[in-house]
Amino acid sequence: MTGEQDPSRRGFxxxxxxxxxxxxxxxxxxxxxxxxxxxxxGLTSFPETQLYWVNPNSGxxxxxxxxxxxxxxxxxxxxxxxxxxxxEPNFIIKLGKIETNGKEIPVKVDPVTVxxxxxxxxxLSPGGVGKxxxxxxxxxICQHLGCIPPVIHYYPPSEIDSLPxxxxxxxxxxxxxxxxxxxxxxxxxHGSTYNPFMGAGIVTHPTYRPLPNVILKWxxxxxxxxxxxxxxPVVFGHPSDLTGxxxxxxxxxxxxxxxxxx
Ligand code: FES
Numbered sequence: 176m177t178g179e180q181d182p183s184r185r186g187f188x189x190x191x192x193x194x195x196x197x198x199x200x201x202x203x204x205x206x207x208x209x210x211x212x213x214x215x216x217g218l219t220s221f222p223e224t225q226l227y228w229v230n231p232n233s234g235x236x237x238x239x240x241x242x243x244x245x246x247x248x249x250x251x252x253x254x255x256x257x258x259x260x261x262x263e264p265n266f267i268i269k270l271g272k273i274e275t276n277g278k279e280i281p282v283k284v285d286p287v288t289v290x291x292x293x294x295x296x297x298x299l300s301p302g303g304v305g306k307x308x309x310x311x312x313x314x315x316i317c318q319h320l321g322c323i324p325p326v327i328h329y330y331p332p333s334e335i336d337s338l339p340x341x342x343x344x345x346x347x348x349x350x351x352x353x354x355x356x357x358x359x360x361x362x363x364x365h366g367s368t369y370n371p372f373m374g375a376g377i378v379t380h381p382t383y384r385p386l387p388n389v390i391l392k393w394x395x396x397x398x399x400x401x402x403x404x405x406x407x408p409v410v411f412g413h414p415s416d417l418t419g420x421x422x423x424x425x426x427x428x429x430x431x432x433x434x435x436x437x
Pocket of ligand 1: 317318319320321322327362363364365366367381382
């Protein structure tokens with residue numbers, strides 16, 4: 176992420192600073208101040224969390240560490256996990272390309288600078304991790320008005336045809352270098368579309384903010400995956416990525432779950 180800070184984060188801090196000054200001047204009653212300056216604090220810093228899942232091919236119902244090589248590329252299923260707050264779902268997606276012969280091949284996701292249209296600021300999306308550098312993760316809460324999966328979900332390349340006509344037209348118009356060959360994240364609430372290959376940047380409005388990006392870590396020896404922190408705009412509906420809810424129950428471990436497709 177660049178040194179720039181999303182103004183919404185700065186705004187929240189300004190409110191707290193401003194209220195502190197009012198309190199110091201005796202300008203507000205005690206009860207009001209307690210309600211206003213005591214946000215729901217989930218965490219004070221981002222935990223590093225290992226991702227687990229129930230491997231659908233193992234026949235074992237107990238969650239095991241998620242390995243990059245076992246996770247399905249271009250999966251039409253919705254895979255999410257909660258991090259860092261228990262009410263905060265995130266997508267995890269393994270991107271690939273469909274060749275003209277129908278074969279799916281991995282696509283390396285490079286770091287990219289993403290613009291937050293609402294503020295004009297930017298952040299650096301970290302790129303993909305895993306054996307083929309093609310696993311990415313984003314907040315699954317739409318940045319327009321907060322719709323969650325399955326209403327918002329990833330459409331792999333094989334499902335692009337099922338998108339609304341205006342979205343397909345936008346993809347065709349913007350796909351100058353093949354950057355939209357790997358599917359999109361689309362929200363059926365009001366039509367916002369995000370590009371998972373380009374840091375969940377905006378493809379169609381009404382959102383003016385990309386999806387917050389999760390920084391993942393991959394251990395090349397074990398092939399295990401970890402979530403480290405979020406960057407980009409603040410998760411929709413939260414005063415910050417760490418407040419506005421309770422921390423996940425086990426800060427060392429979060430389980431990736433499969434939701435039914437919409
Ligand atoms: S909440 Fe997703 S487009 Fe409006």
